[in-house]
Amino acid sequence: MxxxxxxxxxxxxxxxxxxDTSVLHGNAWHQLANDLRVTWTKELADGLKGISRMDSLEMILKAGRIENNYTPAQKEALATKKNTNYVAEVDKMTxxxxxxxxxxxxxxxxxxxxxxxxxxxxxxxxxxxxxxxxxxxxxxxxxxxxxxxxxxxxxxxxxxxxxxxxxxxxxxxxxxxxxxxxxxxxxxxxxxxxxxxxxxxxxxxxxxxxxxxxxxxxxxxxx
Known part of the structure; x- marks a missing residue:
């Protein structure tokens, strides 16, 4: 020992x-869900904890039943948008x-x-x-x-x-x-x-x- x-x-x-940056990740995903007109719920928020960016995106798209509406390239762009949202949240930290x-x-x-x-x-x-x-x-x-x-x-x-x-x-x-x-x-x-x-x-x-x-x-x- x-x-x-x-x-x-x-x-x-x-x-x-x-x-605790998980709050910031949550805020950034919430913004993206709003943009996609997907209803944000506590279950969705909890489900995103600790999983990768692309898996999180899939979960949000499935929640809105729009997972088949986007090409892989468009999904990449959405994931990038989430990261932009997240960096904006980080920049408010003190x-x-x-x-x-x-x-x-x-x-x-x-x-x-x-x-x-x-x-x-x-x-x-x-x-x-x-x-x-x-x-x-x-x-x-x-x-x-x-x-x-x-x-x-x-x-x-x-x-x-x-x-x-x-x-x-x-x-x-x-x-x-x-x-x-x-x-x-x-x-x-x-x-x-x-x-x-x-x-x-x-x-x-x-x-x-x-x-x-x-x-x-x-x-x-x-x-």
Whole structure:
């Protein structure tokens, strides 16, 4: 078992850990659904969580029974339009969108000399960090374009440790999703889950929300 003293770096997921962009994705899809005159429902909104852009689009088109009205090229254009909507939402973000306790945690990590990297599958992650005022905290960001496998494959977390020149055993990975926790574990890092303990039962430690994530609480779990 890893000891707290062995930990030298932290590899962060972005969404649900540092900020909540799922709301912004929801807003962007909602705008597109309105444009397509598809009725927006809670079921539809919930169904889109955690699935790819094209799968999300198909779900919206099916909800409106218009999935056969568009060619593949037109569907690509609609997906691009959604991304434009999303980027416009991101551009409204401010440091007020950082999740509770995370700014203090990042400040503490930086003050104590821990190395930090970002392991987000989002191509817009650098833009989000910029709006949150956190760019300087993450000199190392895994480029999603360089990955061949998505989570739960460990690749993104393995790269997150490599960017810090650390052994995975010296790193803690932070995630809010079960697939992410699996990826951290498979990479050989210590997994810290944020959210529902039953959903994230594979994690080495679970905190109910971001406000609980402090170095003192992590040390308590590890030692």
């Amino acid at each position: 890893t000891k707290f003293a062995d930990i030298k770096g932290f590899v962060f997921d972005l969404d649900g850990v540092i900020t 440091p007020a969108n950082i999740l509770p306790g995370m700014q203090a945690f990042l400040d503490d990590l930086r003050a104590k000399g821990y190395k930090l990297s970002l392991a987000s599958a989002s191509k817009n992650a650098p833009r989000v960090l910029d709006k949150l005022g956190l760019t300087d905290y993450f000199p190392e960001i895994v480029d999603p374009a360089s990955l061949t496998h998505g989570k739960p494959d460990p690749e993104i977390y393995t790269k997150g440790a490599q960017l810090l020149n650390l052994d995975p055993a010296q790193c803690i990975g932070l995630e809010d999703a079960a697939a992410g926790v699996q990826a951290i574990n498979a990479a050989g890092e210590t997994s810290l889950g944020i959210g529902d303990a039953s959903e994230l039962s594979a994690a080495d430690m679970v905190f109910a929300d971001t406000a609980q994530v402090t170095l003192a609480n992590i040390q308590q779990h590890l030692d």
